[in-house]
Amino acid sequence: MTSTIERPPAAPAAGRPARPSRPKRDRTSKTENLAGLAMLTPAVLLLALFIFVPAILAFGLAFTNARLISPYPATFVGLDNFVRLFADAAFFRALINVGYFALVVVPLQAGLALVMAILVNKKVRGTTFFRTVYFLPVVTSMVVVSLLWLFMYRQDGLINVIIDRVTFGLVTGPDWLNDTTTSMPAIILMSVWQGVGFHMIIWLSGLQTIPADLYEAADLDGVSPWQRFRYITWPGLSATRSLILVTITIQALSLFTQISVMTQGGPLNSTTTVVYEAVESGFAQQETGYASAISLVFFVIVLLISVVQRFLSREKA
Amino acid sequence: MAISQVAIPEVAPASAPHVVLGQKTARKKRVVGIGGWILRIGLAVLFLFPILFMFVSSLKPDQQIFGDLSSIAAFLPIGNISMDNYAAVFDRVPAARFLVNSIGISAITVIAGILVNSLAAFALSRMRVRGKTVILTLIIATLIVPFETLALPLVWWVNQLPSFELTELGFMFSKGWIDTYQVQIIPFVANAFSIYLFHQYFESIPKELDEAARMDGAGWFRIYRQVVMPLSGPAIATVAILTFLPAWNSYLWPLMVVQTEELRPVMVGVQYFFQLNVSWGEVMAYSTLITLPVVALFIAFQRSFVNSIASSGVKG
DSSP: OOOOOOOOOOOOSTTSOOOOOHHHHHHHHHHHHHHHHHHHHHHHHHHIIIIIHHHHHHHHHTTBOOOSSOSSOOOBOTTHHHHHHHTOHHHHHHHHHHHHHHHHHHHHHHHHHHHHHHHHHSOOTTHHHHHHHHHHHHHSOHHHHHHHHHHHTSTTSHHHHHHHHHTTTSOOOOOGGGSTTTHHHHHHHHHHHHHHHHHHHHHHHHHTTSOHHHHHHHHHTTOOHHHHIIIIIHHHTHHHHHHHHHHHHHHHHTOOHHHHHHTTTOSTTTTOOHHHHHHIIIIISOOHHHHHHHHHHHHHHHHHHHHHHHHHHHHHO | OOGGGSOOOOOOOOOOOOOOOOHHHHHHHHHHHHHHHHHHHHHHHHHHHHHHHHHHHTTSOHHHHHHHTTSGGGGSOOSSOOSHHHHHHHHHSOHHHHHHHHHHHHHHHHHHHHHHHHHHHHHHHHSOOTTHHHHHHHHHHGGGSOHHHHHHHHHHHHTTSEEEEEETTEEEEEEOOSSSSHHHHGGGTSOHHHHHHHHHHHHTSOTHHHHHHHHTTOOHHHHIIIIIGGGOHHHHHHHHHHHHHHHHHOOHHHHHHOOSGGGOOGGGGGGGGGSSSOOHHHHHHHHHHHHHHHHHHHHHTHHHHHHHHHHHTTOO
16 A cells, blocks of 8 residues: 655644653653553454353363353363364365365466466457456355355256256256255355456456566566566565465365355265354354354364465475 | 446556567557457456356246356346345345344444554554564564454453453343354454554654654654644555455354344355355345445445555565
8 A cells, every 4th residue: 555645744843842751751751651552452352252252161161061042151172072073074074075176276266366467457449347347256255155156056047047048958957955966066166156246356466566567567578468478477476476365265264154054064065164163063953162162173273274375385485 | 237338437547668670579568458458358348257157146036047048148147137035035034133233333343453463553652652673563463363263262352251241230241252243343343453553554654753742742642643644644544444344244243153143244144045045136136235335345445445455465
């Protein structure tokens, strides 16, 4: 973010009172300290109350049998929740599902977003129009997008009608969300459709940091578009790349809304996710202790993956 | 949604490099150029048509929606067009109430968020406060925690918090924030990323400005209010948008902490449509209804939206 502030002309030193003497300065810095603390208090208090406390609670509750609403106080149960968790087939299914989802979505969404960013970075007519249209699904809530696609994915829905038309009736589309083999791919396709515009903008801001004279020099040398990309654009995006990788991964692992609206984890757990399992046990079954254990395991996984990704992208840079 | 009719400010005119190219390169460039246009338009169709389909379907009776699927009519507002679905939505769901709730919740979260986070950032950027670096580090550290991991312990926690109401008898204490407006607002006011954005922006405002103001006897709060904030328009817009979008779109959180119908936000209203017989025209009408305010804001403040997302790329 660049500042566009004009510096005011330096105030003339003459006619100003002399610098405050030493004791007065101490007093100002004490009031400054107090005023500063007062300004910090609301934010710090709220962050402590709604981020630090629940984070610590997640650790604490994971080792208890706490329930959301219960007449009995929570008691310490040691590793019981974790023992139960690692014996839970649905939880393993959830881990596999989010792993599958992330492995497909991360390269697909990042790659498509980069292509789109390059397309709208060219200064041709209507660039702003295309940028706006590509970005439209991002401002549309995931709940609405899920509803819309739930309708389009029906056996007799728009997507199957289009498949039928395009192939002249040779291919009959599946019942996307009610078939264990197509349910996850269907969710993946829709999620990329909704989220790709977001990462297009982030790539775009990375593209705009690449100095234009590099491209001008390349044009003088008459390089091919591929060489331009390979030797100027790609190396120029290394910082943006690792950032996009981390954000898409975390977003993919946190998959929840689409599942809650469209499939409720089904059919046969083929679309259940870690966050969905946590919400099911913590909210629907009111087992806060068990849900906290799931949240804790999830947090450790997210943390590990982002640390590994950071490490790998730093090595290459 | 007449996106295509919106006047769009053109980007700075391209300065075409006047370079004599070899015949072969020129042809190659043209092929790439045409390919680029096909891709651009193809992608635009892919992103625009589902949204167009949603809007057009919201105007048609169910029978016609399914009848139109196999032709281009699926994307055209033709045939038996009416606002009947919208009327039915208001019968099935207290949609007006939900809209008012969501507008109120988002607006208060945005305003309080701008105030609380900019004040904190101002103190961190401008003032000598003891333990400043530790506080800043702790604030930034909260960025690594995805909300989804905190949500469930947080439900339990807000259920333990004391709540006080003003009744005829004076202040009344009760336990639990479940089923209130405040539980949908207060946890989302302070935001480490907003503080970070304000902090970055404030750092770019010359400190000589507040020194001059201090010479004139201005207090710290006055410098914040009359010097720094008036110069921070872009940062305020960014924070406003990045706070508004999740507030308007919030679904998981109100699903868990709000049971009373009168307090529900728009996204939770979606559940009403799958209880008995599903009318897809109504679902599409409700979807359009809760999307329209955001799309309108987006088109009005397009540049700020794009800038705010671009700056969220700084995160991490």
